[in-house]
Amino acid sequence: MRKALGLVAxxxxxxxxxxxxxxxxxxxxxxxxxKNQADYENEFRAAKALQGAPAGGFISVRLFTMLxxxxxxxxxxxxxxxxxxxxxxxxxxxWASAGSAKFDRELEALVTAVNRYGDAFVRLxxxxxxxxxxxxxxxxxxxEGSNPGANPQVIVGYIQKVRQRLSSTKLKAPIGxxxxxxxxxxxxxxxxxxxxxxxxxDAYPYWQSTALPNNAIEQSPRLFxxxxxxxxxxxxxxxxxxxxxxxxxxxxxxxxxxxxxxxxKRYWNExxxxxxxxxPIWWYKFQGDQxxxxxxxxxxxxGQLTTKPLFDISCKPPGSSSPVPMPVTTGHTGxxxxxxxxxxxxxxxxxxxxxxxxxxxxxxxxxxxxxxxLxxxxxxxxIRNSPRSGVSGSTILSSAGTSTGxRNSPRSGVSxxxxxxxxxxxxxxxxxxxxxxxxxxxxDVTTGSFGGVFAALLAVVFAx
Numbered sequence: 001m002r003k004a005l006g007l008v009a010x011x012x013x014x015x016x017x018x019x020x021x022x023x024x025x026x027x028x029x030x031x032x033x034x035k036n037q038a039d040y041e042n043e044f045r046a047a048k049a050l051q052g053a054p055a056g057g058f059i060s061v062r063l064f065t066m067l068x069x070x071x072x073x074x075x076x077x078x079x080x081x082x083x084x085x086x087x088x089x090x091x092x093x094x095w096a097s098a099g100s101a102k103f104d105r106e107l108e109a110l111v112t113a114v115n116r117y118g119d120a121f122v123r124l125x126x127x128x129x130x131x132x133x134x135x136x137x138x139x140x141x142x143x144e145g146s147n148p149g150a151n152p153q154v155i156v157g158y159i160q161k162v163r164q165r166l167s168s169t170k171l172k173a174p175i176g177x178x179x180x181x182x183x184x185x186x187x188x189x190x191x192x193x194x195x196x197x198x199x200x201x202d203a204y205p206y207w208q209s210t211a212l213p214n215n216a217i218e219q220s221p222r223l224f225x226x227x228x229x230x231x232x233x234x235x236x237x238x239x240x241x242x243x244x245x246x247x248x249x250x251x252x253x254x255x256x257x258x259x260x261x262x263x264x265k266r267y268w269n270e271x272x273x274x275x276x277x278x279x280p281i282w283w284y285k286f287q288g289d290q291x292x293x294x295x296x297x298x299x300x301x302x303g304q305l306t307t308k309p310l311f312d313i314s315c316k317p318p319g320s321s322s323p324v325p326m327p328v329t330t331g332h333t334g335x336x337x338x339x340x341x342x343x344x345x346x347x348x349x350x351x352x353x354x355x356x357x358x359x360x361x362x363x364x365x366x367x368x369x370x371x372x373x374l375x376x377x378x379x380x381x382x383i384r385n386s387p388r389s390g391v392s393g394s395t396i397l398s399s400a401g402t403s404t405g406x407r408n409s410p411r412s413g414v415s416x417x418x419x420x421x422x423x424x425x426x427x428x429x430x431x432x433x434x435x436x437x438x439x440x441x442x443x444d445v446t447t448g449s450f451g452g453v454f455a456a457l458l459a460v461v462f463a464x
Contacts, residue, residue, distance in 0.1 A: 135189050
């Protein structure tokens with residue numbers, strides 16, 4: 001029996017668990033080039049010190065590429081040493097829509113980062129996303145001239161390649177794929193779901209101009225919940241992470257959805273606040289686009305980095321002067337896991353899809369107080385130049401429009417934001433369940449490919 005209990009403990013240690021996360025998306029470009037380590041450090045410090053944030057600021061950032069230079073070499077993106085310096089957690093991204101040779105460079109950069117930075121890097125990794133909206137951009141609904149995506153078989157092959165290559169390294173983070181909710185509900189993409197440890201969902205009611213009765217701001221909570229429910233129904237029991245969502249503070253009216261600071265605040269309060277501290281979410285986005293492109297999803301203005309948002313983001317209950325309390329952030333287990341608190345802060349600027357210079361860096365903040373981190377990430381997605389009414393894949397299984405857009409470059413990503421994450425012990429998940437398991441705080445529990453190990457060990461326990 002003692003031996004059996006030891007096996008259970010071993011199984012638990014092998015199962016990655018990611019609770020609630022409060023984060024944001026961050027692209028790699030700035031006007032005239034790409035961000036360097038100093039740019040990322042300044043951004044991360046601002047994002048982590050965001051005034052009024054439910055947990056003091058974002059503590060996780062979602063990236064879109066592993067390469068510092070997308071055109072040459074395999075050098076890892078300099079966001080990694082910046083994250084180590086600022087204790088910012090990472091949802092890593094690998095660009096998967098530029099062919100196998102480019103993806104191989106992404107993988108080499110990831111392995112190089114593990115070997116170069118070791119535990120200091122590995123402990124910060126929340127997960128790895130193989131691709132971003134590749135299935136959506138592979139569909140006929142995307143306008144002519146947009147960056148082509150990748151078909152399901154290609155994404156599955158890339159995921160398998162990453163698993164194999166990382167198996168001999170110390171990085172054991174859960175691997176998934178990020179796409180629009182309409183891509184996930186398309187049955188032709190089910191093989192990608194099966195290959196993932198987690199499913200990343202991008203959803204924007206703002207873009208759903210064909211939604212019924214309409215996509216006005218008052219419909220956003222319902223439309224977002226419907227997208228989340230449909231994604232979970234298609235997730236084959238895998239945890240669903242909210243990797244992009246948000247509402248523009250300025251720009252054109254899309255359908256019945258008006259871009260304004262007032263509506264962005266309402267979306268934050270009615271869609272974001274109920275989920276912060278309960279599940280992984282990366283908001284779109286932290287800072288307004290530096291090129292002035294519209295619509296603008298930034299919760300802070302473009303230009304000089306600032307920790308002051310455009311509206312109150314405290315998630316205070318009506319009549320209360322205190323923000324909603326958040327559980328302590330601990331991240332996922334395995335490979336060390338991310339730290340429970342951070343001593344620095346950061347901000348990021350996010351860009352516009354189809355733009356060669358979507359993100360910019362700013363000078364260091366005049367003050368950067370050290371703050372304990374009590375929550376982890378939410379992500380926001382870049383601006384696409386296509387309507388959100390299309391769906392991914394050849395077989396349309398959803399009546400609502402797609403919620404995310406098209407990026408033509410891994411440099412066009414967005415800034416992210418953090419909400420609390422909590423590791424729950426003594427929780428198990430079946431990899432074949434019809435809906436994702438939740439912990440006692442309502443957070444999805446990640447098992448992925450480790451679920452089979454856990455089940456096998458439990459079988460040994462009961463046999464004993």
